[in-house]
Amino acid sequence: MPEIVITTLAARPEYLERMYEFADAWPAFMHNDPIGNAFMSQVPRHFPDQCIVATEDGELIAHGRSIPFVFPDEDRTDLPTGGWDRVLHWGFMDLRSGREPNVSSALEILIRPTHLGRGLSHEMLQAMRAAVKAKGHTALFAPVRPNGKTDAELPMTEYIKQVRDDGLPMDPWLRVHVKAGGTILQVAPRSMVIAGSLAEWREWTGLPFDKTGDVIVPKALVPVHVDVEHDHAVYVEPNVWIRHDL
Structure with a gap:
């Protein structure tokens, strides 16, 4: 059986351009978060020593990304209610300002669908923890998307x-x-905010979006709020902050 090799992206930069493989494992509407679209592609380029790749016989089977940031400080006394979106923004603000990060946040661990159920999520998280610890950071935070949540109405x-x-x-x-x-x-009650016209939401989901009110969308953690009169719908996804002390 081929060996699974897990390293940082910095150790194997040839996988940089493949960091979007099997991204279609995410629901289509999740690809329309403006913060994610602005910054996620830059994470592996700026922080390859905090991104993780797993391969089997040369095939990329999992990848993960994390971002360093400063926390806490006088302006950041608590983890942001804006969760994933906000910590991604913080990380690049700190990079541009030349600040020295002391902690990191996980952003994504994605497993190729054919390799689910093999314990890779545990191994990838351990590798990410090790990579962040090697940077001298004291904690790895994670705004986790609990994708086992199937009841969108449940808080x-x-x-x-x-x-x-x-x-x-x-x-x-x-x-x-x-x-x-x-x-x-x-x-984190507003970890990702995805807004679009009704036509865009129809394209992303295949649903009619023809009535004002809440719409349950497959794989969405909470309902999507629809306003037909004003031709828009908004999805505000809650995530869960977790801290790993290193």
């Missing part, structure tokens, strides 16, 4: 209370983080 604050008999979270991704030593801190 995220209630969902994260669901645990198994062994006390671990019911959600698979939250469980991966907790088993790796992470601590669930709080919900």
Whole structure:
């Protein structure tokens, strides 16, 4: 059986241009977050020593990204309610300002669909923790998207209370983080904000979007808010802040 090799992108820069392989594992509407579209492609170029690649017989089977930032300071006394969007912005603000980061945030760990169920999520997270620790950072934060959440009407604050008999979270991704030593801190209520015209949402989802109100979209964690009169719909996704002390 071919060996799985997990390293930083800095160790194998030839995989830089392949960091968007199997990105279609995300729902189509998730590719329309303006903050993500502005910054995510720059993360591997600026922080390759904090991005992780896993290969099997030369094939890319998983990749992950994290970003360094300064926290806390006089202007950042708490983790942002803006979650994923905001920490991505903070990281590039600090880069442009020449500030010396002391912590990092995970942004993504994506497994090729054919390789799910093989424990790669645990190995990728451990590799990311090690890469961040090697930078001298004291913590790895993560605005986790609990994609096991299937009831869009259930508040995220209630969902994260669901645990198994062994006390671990019911959600698979939250469980991966907790088993790796992470601590669930709080919900980031507006971690990603995706807005579009009704025509755009129809294209992204194949749904009619013809009535004002909340619409349940497959793989969305919460309902999408629709305003037919003003021709727009907005998705405000909550994520869950987790801290890994290193």
